[in-house]
Amino acid sequence: MKVRVDPERCQGHTLCSMIAPRMFELDDVDGHASAVEEKVPADQEAKANKAVGSCPERAISVS
Amino acid sequence: MSTEEFTEDGERKKNRYDFDRHTPEYRRDFEAVTREMQARCPIAWSDTYGGHWVAAGNREVFELAARSADVISNDHDVKGERRGYKGISIPPPTRAGRGGFLEMDPPEQRYYRRALNPYLSPAAVDRWIPVIDEIVRACLDEKIEDGRIDFVEDLANIVPAVFTMAMMGVPLENWSIYNEPAHAVIYTPPNSPDLARVGRLHERMRRDLARQFAEIKANPRPGLVNAVADMRIDGETPPDEELLGVLHLIIGGGFDTTTALTAHALEWFSENPGERDRLIRERESLLDSATEEFVRYYAPVVGNGRTFSADCKIAGTRFKEGERLWVSWSMANRDPAVFPDPDEIDLARESNRHAGFGLGVHRCIGSNVARTVFKRMLVQVLDRMPDYVCEPEGTVHYETIGVINGMRFLPATFTPSSRLGAGLEETLEKLQRVCDEQRLAEPVTARKSKAKI
Numbered sequence: 154m155k156v157r158v159d160p161e162r163c164q165g166h167t168l169c170s171m172i173a174p175r176m177f178e179l180d181d182v183d184g185h186a187s188a189v190e191e192k193v194p195a196d197q198e199a200k201a202n203k204a205v206g207s208c209p210e211r212a213i214s215v216s
Numbered sequence: 217m218s219t220e221e222f223t224e225d226g227e228r229k230k231n232r233y234d235f236d237r238h239t240p241e242y243r244r245d246f247e248a249v250t251r252e253m254q255a256r257c258p259i260a261w262s263d264t265y266g267g268h269w270v271a272a273g274n275r276e277v278f279e280l281a282a283r284s285a286d287v288i289s290n291d292h293d294v295k296g297e298r299r300g301y302k303g304i305s306i307p308p309p310t311r312a313g314r315g316g317f318l319e320m321d322p323p324e325q326r327y328y329r330r331a332l333n334p335y336l337s338p339a340a341v342d343r344w345i346p347v348i349d350e351i352v353r354a355c356l357d358e359k360i361e362d363g364r365i366d367f368v369e370d371l372a373n374i375v376p377a378v379f380t381m382a383m384m385g386v387p388l389e390n391w392s393i394y395n396e397p398a399h400a401v402i403y404t405p406p407n408s409p410d411l412a413r414v415g416r417l418h419e420r421m422r423r424d425l426a427r428q429f430a431e432i433k434a435n436p437r438p439g440l441v442n443a444v445a446d447m448r449i450d451g452e453t454p455p456d457e458e459l460l461g462v463l464h465l466i467i468g469g470g471f472d473t474t475t476a477l478t479a480h481a482l483e484w485f486s487e488n489p490g491e492r493d494r495l496i497r498e499r500e501s502l503l504d505s506a507t508e509e510f511v512r513y514y515a516p517v518v519g520n521g522r523t524f525s526a527d528c529k530i531a532g533t534r535f536k537e538g539e540r541l542w543v544s545w546s547m548a549n550r551d552p553a554v555f556p557d558p559d560e561i562d563l564a565r566e567s568n569r570h571a572g573f574g575l576g577v578h579r580c581i582g583s584n585v586a587r588t589v590f591k592r593m594l595v596q597v598l599d600r601m602p603d604y605v606c607e608p609e610g611t612v613h614y615e616t617i618g619v620i621n622g623m624r625f626l627p628a629t630f631t632p633s634s635r636l637g638a639g640l641e642e643t644l645e646k647l648q649r650v651c652d653e654q655r656l657a658e659p660v661t662a663r664k665s666k667a668k669i
Contacts, residue, residue, distance in 0.1 A: 162282075164575070164576065164577065164579040165337075165579060165583075166573065166579060166583070167338055167583075167584065168508065168568070168569070170338075171504040171505075171508075179337070179338050179339070180337070181334075181337060181339040181340075181660050181661075181664075182333055182334045182337055182339075182660065182661060183329075183330075183333040183334075183337055184333070184336075184337040184338045184339075184584060203566055203567065206566065206567030206569065207566070207567055207568055207569055208569060209282075209569045209570060209571060209573075209575055210282055210575065210576070211278075211282075211569070
């Protein structure tokens with residue numbers, strides 16, 4: 154599984170990093186999120202899906 | 217208007233709802249109105265307040281607020297220099313002046329957010345936690361021996377006010393100049409006999425803010441005021457009235473909202489003691505999701521106005537340039553298509569993609585402050601007054617929820633215990649020295665370390 158945060162859509166709501174802090178890091182300056190690594194560890198896939206479902210801007214996708 | 221246009225207009229506006237969110241009935245019937253609009257007309261035309269659209273469905277609110285920035289404007293053209301748009305309030309406010317960058321569009325709006333983000337990001341706010349905890353501690357110590365507290369007046373009004381002063385770089389003791397008018401301008405109805413007094417308080421606040429702004433421009437000291445004073449757009453300093461509008465937006469955004477969220481959550485926990493015990497037991501795993509759930513359910517900022525800046529078709533409805541729109545965050549947050557059992561509070565709710573902090577480029581810039589201040593107040597109350605009981609007879613909610621879903625009073629009793637430290641006045645003197653010596657109000661780009669108390 155791969156995860157991506159669309160930087161054009163992310164507005165810094167930070168819910169993804171509350172759910173999966175190891176998977177999403179927040180920029181120190183504006184709090185916008187990015188994936189620490191594109192590849193999602195097998196034991197983190199459920200969390201990745203939860204992050205997708207929690208993003209108010211629908212900015213996160215998994216493939 | 218030609219007959220053809222008239223017919224077309226009727227067709228576009230065929231889904232109608234007489235929507236008046238400024239009435240006490242809207243507060244009383246909020247859940248029924250929400251259900252009806254979402255079932256029958258998730259986008260409706262209302263003739264109220266000069267006529268405007270209302271987006272009540274979650275998908276519709278999302279499409280409009282998050283995905284249509286190119287055809288929707290927040291602009292408040294107070295001097296009639298552009299297209300005369302009326303900003304984010306419906307009806308437009310009687311006071312003159314633009315509401316800071318919340319009443320601007322990109323790219324102008326972006327300059328302001330870039331200037332303020334490094335003071336308000338999660339990393340920036342985290343540095344302040346020891347200071348926030350100390351303000352909360354002092355507020356609770358003022359009441360802990362009495363066994364009685366008003367959670368609004370004695371806690372949830374004070375902490376956001378003092379902390380906003382700290383971030384701005386304004387003397388902490390000035391919080392009381394700002395506190396009452398910041399709430400009273402929201403809850404005082406236009407026909408109230410108290411309006412003149414509230415106006416005087418507001419004027420006193422306005423004067424103090426202008427004085428702080430002038431002082432900091434002349435002798436810079438760190439904080440949000442300095443960030444605003446240093447603002448440049450294409451190398452030019454914006455006019456003072458625009459910058460002061462931004463400072464008023466910070467006050468307006470930072471005070472009444474966090475108060476409203478905290479008071480409602482504390483009231484709910486008093487009514488649901490089993491859930492309170494559960495949060496106390498499972499704080500580590502539940503505090504984040506519970507916080508988001510309270511923001512969803514109580515959505516302190518109930519919605520925002522917008523203006524269509526072009527003819528367009530969104531979520532199946534055709535809109536015309538210049539038409540006004542109300543996007544309801546609070547109704548979008550109760551849409552059963554997105555939130556199962558939307559009118560229930562579920563502390564562990566998943567997939568909680570709420571719009572409580574707005575959606576799109578105007579996402580509440582203080583959201584990280586709000587969450588942090590809320591959590592620090594809540595956990596200390598649960599630690600120190602775990603058996604508190606609110607008194608319904610003394611509880612006062614705002615009569616209307618047209619602007620903020622707020623509360624004025626929330627008295628409670630609890631088993632008294634001992635103070636842990638100094639009272640509020642002495643604590644604020646100490647914290648002022650800490651803020652000054654450690655230059656805490658600097659942006660995270662200049663200082664990464666946490667405050668030391």
